[in-house]
Amino acid sequence: MKVAIIMGSKSDYPVVQKAEDILKHFNVETETRIISAHRTPKVAEEFAANAEKNGFEVIIAAAGKAAHLAGVLAATTPLPVIGIPMKSSTLDGLDSLLSVVQMPKGVPVATVAVDGAENAGILAVQILSTKYPELRQAIKDYKQKMAEDIIKLDEEFRTPDEEKVIVSDK
Numbered sequence: 001m002k003v004a005i006i007m008g009s010k011s012d013y014p015v016v017q018k019a020e021d022i023l024k025h026f027n028v029e030t031e032t033r034i035i036s037a038h039r040t041p042k043v044a045e046e047f048a049a050n051a052e053k054n055g056f057e058v059i060i061a062a063a064g065k066a067a068h069l070a071g072v073l074a075a076t077t078p079l080p081v082i083g084i085p086m087k088s089s090t091l092d093g094l095d096s097l098l099s100v101v102q103m104p105k106g107v108p109v110a111t112v113a114v115d116g117a118e119n120a121g122i123l124a125v126q127i128l129s130t131k132y133p134e135l136r137q138a139i140k141d142y143k144q145k146m147a148e149d150i151i152k153l154d155e156e157f158r159t160p161d162e163e164k165v166i167v168s169d170k
Helices: 010-025 041-050 069-076 091-101 117-128 133-158
Strands: 002-007 029-034 058-064 081-086
Touching: 002 010, 002 041, 002 069, 010 029, 010 058, 010 081, 010 117, 041 069, 058 069, 058 091, 058 117, 069 081, 069 091, 081 091, 081 117, 117 133
Parallel strands: 002 029, 002 058, 058 081
Antiparallel strands: none
16 A cells, blocks of 8 residues: 655645645555656656556645646556645635646546645545555544544533533544
């Protein structure tokens, strides 16, 4: 079980690290790289062309602004590619979202929300779980725990005698 996480810029790492954390939680091996679709296109193409041979099963690609990284990788590999559009100073990430999601026929990129690294990690685990039964059970357990946590918060919130604590689910 091995996932490549490619980011277009080092500045993307604080968001990308959240995908790493999810994958580590599920004991999925990761390799994180900085590869630019525009500044190092040959490196991007070579990485994608060799990704399957190098043991990767899913690629997560994070990029902002023009955000062509996921598409460049998807054009060159048979592996599933998950794009994370990054929020940039321009258009609050809408430009990135449109760049990642608007792929031509035959070159799909699964796309999560702007800065949605956690969901990229979970989606990678779900894709891998079609091959690895232990991941299928682990993702079921993860989702069950999320449900239990919300039910517990709801119960605490509805209890009038206790101090109410509001916790964001971000």
